[in-house]
Amino acid sequence: MDFHDSPAEAEFRASLRAWLVDNNPGLPASSTDDEYWERAAEWHTALYGAGFFGLSWPKRYGGHELPTVFDVILDDELADAGAPPRPSLGYLVQGISVHGSEAIKDRFLPGLIDGSERWCQGFSEPDAGSDLAALRTTAVRDGDEFVIHGHKIWTSYSDVAEWCLLLARTDPDVPKHKGLSAFAVRMDQPGIEQRPLKMINGITTEFGQVLFDGARVAADDMIGEPGEGWRLAMTIVSHEREPGELGYVSRYNKTVTDLEKRVRANPAAYRPDQHEAVVWARTQVEMLRKHVSRRLSERLDGIDHGPDGSIDKLLMTWVEQSVGAAALAVSGAAAVTDTEDVALKTYLYSRAQSVMGGTSQVQKNIIATRILGLPA
Amino acid sequence: MDTRDTAEQAELRRAARQLARELAAPAVGDLDDPDRSARLTAAVADAGWLELRDDVGDGLPLGSGVEAAIVADALAGAVADAAFTGPVLAGDLARRAGVPDTVRAVAFDPALASVAVVADGTTTVDLVVADAQPGTTEAFVLVPADGGHRLGTVGVPGADADATDLTRRVRIVPAGSAVTPVADSGSLTADDLAGWTALGLALTTADLVGLVRGVLDVTVAYAGDRHQYGVAIGSFQAVQHLLAEARCLLDGSRSVGQYAAWAVDALPPAEAVEAGRMAKAYAARAARTVCETAVQVHGGIGNTWECIVHVYLRRALLSTQWFGDDGSQLRHLAVTRLGVDDGLS
Numbered sequence: 033m034d035f036h037d038s039p040a041e042a043e044f045r046a047s048l049r050a051w052l053v054d055n056n057p058g059l060p061a062s063s064t065d066d067e068y069w070e071r072a073a074e075w076h077t078a079l080y081g082a083g084f085f086g087l088s089w090p091k092r093y094g095g096h097e098l099p100t101v102f103d104v105i106l107d108d109e110l111a112d113a114g115a116p117p118r119p120s121l122g123y124l125v126q127g128i129s130v131h132g133s134e135a136i137k138d139r140f141l142p143g144l145i146d147g148s149e150r151w152c153q154g155f156s157e158p159d160a161g162s163d164l165a166a167l168r169t170t171a172v173r174d175g176d177e178f179v180i181h182g183h184k185i186w187t188s189y190s191d192v193a194e195w196c197l198l199l200a201r202t203d204p205d206v207p208k209h210k211g212l213s214a215f216a217v218r219m220d221q222p223g224i225e226q227r228p229l230k231m232i233n234g235i236t237t238e239f240g241q242v243l244f245d246g247a248r249v250a251a252d253d254m255i256g257e258p259g260e261g262w263r264l265a266m267t268i269v270s271h272e273r274e275p276g277e278l279g280y281v282s283r284y285n286k287t288v289t290d291l292e293k294r295v296r297a298n299p300a301a302y303r304p305d306q307h308e309a310v311v312w313a314r315t316q317v318e319m320l321r322k323h324v325s326r327r328l329s330e331r332l333d334g335i336d337h338g339p340d341g342s343i344d345k346l347l348m349t350w351v352e353q354s355v356g357a358a359a360l361a362v363s364g365a366a367a368v369t370d371t372e373d374v375a376l377k378t379y380l381y382s383r384a385q386s387v388m389g390g391t392s393q394v395q396k397n398i399i400a401t402r403i404l405g406l407p408a
Numbered sequence: 409m410d411t412r413d414t415a416e417q418a419e420l421r422r423a424a425r426q427l428a429r430e431l432a433a434p435a436v437g438d439l440d441d442p443d444r445s446a447r448l449t450a451a452v453a454d455a456g457w458l459e460l461r462d463d464v465g466d467g468l469p470l471g472s473g474v475e476a477a478i479v480a481d482a483l484a485g486a487v488a489d490a491a492f493t494g495p496v497l498a499g500d501l502a503r504r505a506g507v508p509d510t511v512r513a514v515a516f517d518p519a520l521a522s523v524a525v526v527a528d529g530t531t532t533v534d535l536v537v538a539d540a541q542p543g544t545t546e547a548f549v550l551v552p553a554d555g556g557h558r559l560g561t562v563g564v565p566g567a568d569a570d571a572t573d574l575t576r577r578v579r580i581v582p583a584g585s586a587v588t589p590v591a592d593s594g595s596l597t598a599d600d601l602a603g604w605t606a607l608g609l610a611l612t613t614a615d616l617v618g619l620v621r622g623v624l625d626v627t628v629a630y631a632g633d634r635h636q637y638g639v640a641i642g643s644f645q646a647v648q649h650l651l652a653e654a655r656c657l658l659d660g661s662r663s664v665g666q667y668a669a670w671a672v673d674a675l676p677p678a679e680a681v682e683a684g685r686m687a688k689a690y691a692a693r694a695a696r697t698v699c700e701t702a703v704q705v706h707g708g709i710g711n712t713w714e715c716i717v718h719v720y721l722r723r724a725l726l727s728t729q730w731f732g733d734d735g736s737q738l739r740h741l742a743v744t745r746l747g748v749d750d751g752l753s
Contacts, residue, residue, distance in 0.1 A: 033410070033411055033412065033413060033414065033417060033474050033666065033669075033670050034409065034410055034411070034670070034674070035409055035411060035667060035670055035671075035674070036409065036674065037409060038409065038410075041409060101409045101410075104409065105409075292745055292746060295746045296745075296746050296747045299742075299746050299747045299748045299749070300749075304739075304742075304748075304750070307738075307739075307742040307746055307748050308735075308738050308739075308742065310742075310746065311738050311741040311742050311745055311746065312689070312738060314686070314741070314745060315664075315686040315689050315690055315738070315741070316690070318664065318667075318683075318686050319660050319663060319664040319686070319690050320660075322411075322663045322664050322666070322667040323659065323660060323663035323664070325409060325411050325663075325667075326411045326662075326663045326666070329409065329410050329411040329412050330412065332410065332412065333412065343655060343656050343659050344659075346652075346653070346656045347656055347659065347660050350656075350660075393645075393649070395652070396645075396648060396649040396652035396653065397645065397648065397649075397652075399652035399655055399656070400642075400645075400648030400649070400651060400652045401648070403652075403655060404628050404642075404648075404651055404652065404655060405628070405632070406628065406631060406632060406640075406642035406643065406647075406648050406651065407632070407639070407640050407642055407643040408643070
């Protein structure tokens with residue numbers, strides 16, 4: 033057991049740290065400010081261009097084929113520099129990698145990884161949330177194309193995306209999990225309407241609704257076989273639950289570092305319970321950092337994603353919500369007199385973590401039945 | 409970075425768990441079996457684990473904090489009633505002072521938070537010796553000397569205190585006990601004591617991680633066996649969600665605990681102590697929650713003396729208090745990380 037950097041890891045860390053000195057865009061947090069999303073593409077491109085993104089992915093698609101523990105170093109250094117987190121799209125890369133044909137991977141992975149083509153994920157619908165397989169969006173074959181009708185929701189960054197990884201029903205005559213297929217759908221075409229959603233913390237550029245009314249997708253742009261959509265979705269959500277894949281640790285670390293600085297400037301201005309909220313949030317963040325290190329080290333054994341992702345998702349949720357609670361505690365009256373208060377926005381945004389990527393209730397069902405072996 | 413067990417660590421983990429499983433009390437009534445308890449105590453001694461932190465000749469210990477934590481975790485997982493952490497801490501303290509460990513015990517202040525410091529040759533308050541071996545007659549204390557500390561010893565009464573933890577002996581050293589300086593004791597610096605505290609935090613944390621694992625196993629099995637309304641109670645989501653949360657707390661505790669154990673020897677003492685305080689705060693809160701969940705899921709029987717879950721809960725209370733509970737750790741962290749001045753040093 034050794035948490036120290038290997039020589040190669042230390043070299044990587046040093047070069048990343050040096051690069052960040054001159055290249056930190058100083059963006060506000062993705063969870064609290066629309067400005068982040070306006071400049072997110074620029075950050076993605078810069079990070080990729082300098083060789084610090086896509087670390088564990090195949091070189092063929094623009095990655096670096098490094099062990100996944102390098103992502104821990106990336107997250108640590110981004111947080112220490114106060115830089116934005118890495119783009120959170122590992123789960124899309126994994127979904128396409130596992131289920132796409134060679135042609136699909138060659139066509140789509142390089143642009144996804146280098147940031148030249150932006151993506152959104154069209155899974156959830158108004159009547160298909162936790163019960164995702166109940167989705168009603170249809171894709172009907174028409175010659176060399178499929179024609180899409182349906183309504184997607186919680187579609188992050190749909191307004192800026194060139195592509196949507198869409199889950200649609202292609203066979204209504206088989207059991208609900210078996211009739212789904214996945215597609216790469218172009219977003220700039222007739223038959224697609226965007227409806228932005230305003231989050232409870234005021235953010236408007238993250239979530240959207242997307243209405244498909246006769247949009248078209250080439251049959252060649254189906255990802256996986258017909259009927260493989262459910263399995264692809266499960267691959268994606270299992271990765272979407274992993275803090276090591278998402279890079280959120282650096283966001284939590286940065287937030288709690290800011291809280292510590294604020295309190296340290298005048299500790300006597302805060303009550304003991306406020307001090308405790310902040311150091312508890314720090315303790316939670318450090319727990320998650322070590323937990324991700326452990327999980328990514330286990331990957332060296334070839335242990336792959338299983339239901340353990342649900343444990344990680346719940347731990348990550350508790351961390352984010354502890355950080356959110358600490359921000360609220362420290363903010364005091366500003367949280368109720370100023371709707372632009374960053375701490376208030378951090379707190380409000382943290383409530384989404386127990387819903388997005390699968391609710392905490394769903395994660396607990398998975399842990400109970402698939403890890404603890406309790407009767408379903 | 410590679411946080412996996414080495415081959416030797418994996419083997420130690422396997423061997424320690426097997427020994428604990430074979431010789432620890434399977435039921436509450438077995439705690440009263442002196443022959444079994446003696447066999448367990450002898451087996452732990454024969455394995456050489458009590459000397460893990462002793463000086464092997466060059467001032468360095470035989471095993472790192474990681475190995476010591478592996479054994480602590482394994483013994484706690486079966487609520488094994490054999491001394492381990494107490495004697496190991498004594499060996500580590502003696503090693504740092506450059507003397508052989510002839511007493512195998514350390515006396516703590518009444519709050520059980522730090523090693524007792526006795527000036528003027530006589531104790532003024534009752535001191536506490538936790539996790540004592542059966543034949544313990546003396547314990548280390550610190551004596552201020554030359555701007556640092558040297559080791560002294562106090563006599564330890566032969567009678568066990570009527571303590572909460574049913575698996576580890578507690579002895580009380582009464583106020584007014586005479587302190588004998590340890591001949592040849594070297595000076596213990598602030599860094600020595602910080603390194604030793606880091607080990608204490610890591611081992612009490614490992615104990616909490618182990619007992620969480622053990623009590624969760626017991627409780628998940630019970631939830632699968634116990635039927636109500638014609639089905640296993642573990643089929644109810646209300647029960648499943650409690651146990652799923654407990655499983656997550658186990659994983660989080662393990663991750664933060666193994667880092668603290670590694671930090672004991674791999675990081676500067678102040679950083680190792682900070683890692684230990686965070687691990688202890690997290691694991692103590694987790695253990696309290698999981699043990700309470702275990703009592704709840706066992707229902708009425710969980711509130712009886714015969715049900716083993718209170719043995720875990722009682723052990724968790726001692727391991728939590730020893731070296732300071734979660735609230736105490738968080739206050740220390742507020743001092744070091746936030747610059748809070750609340751009178752703590």
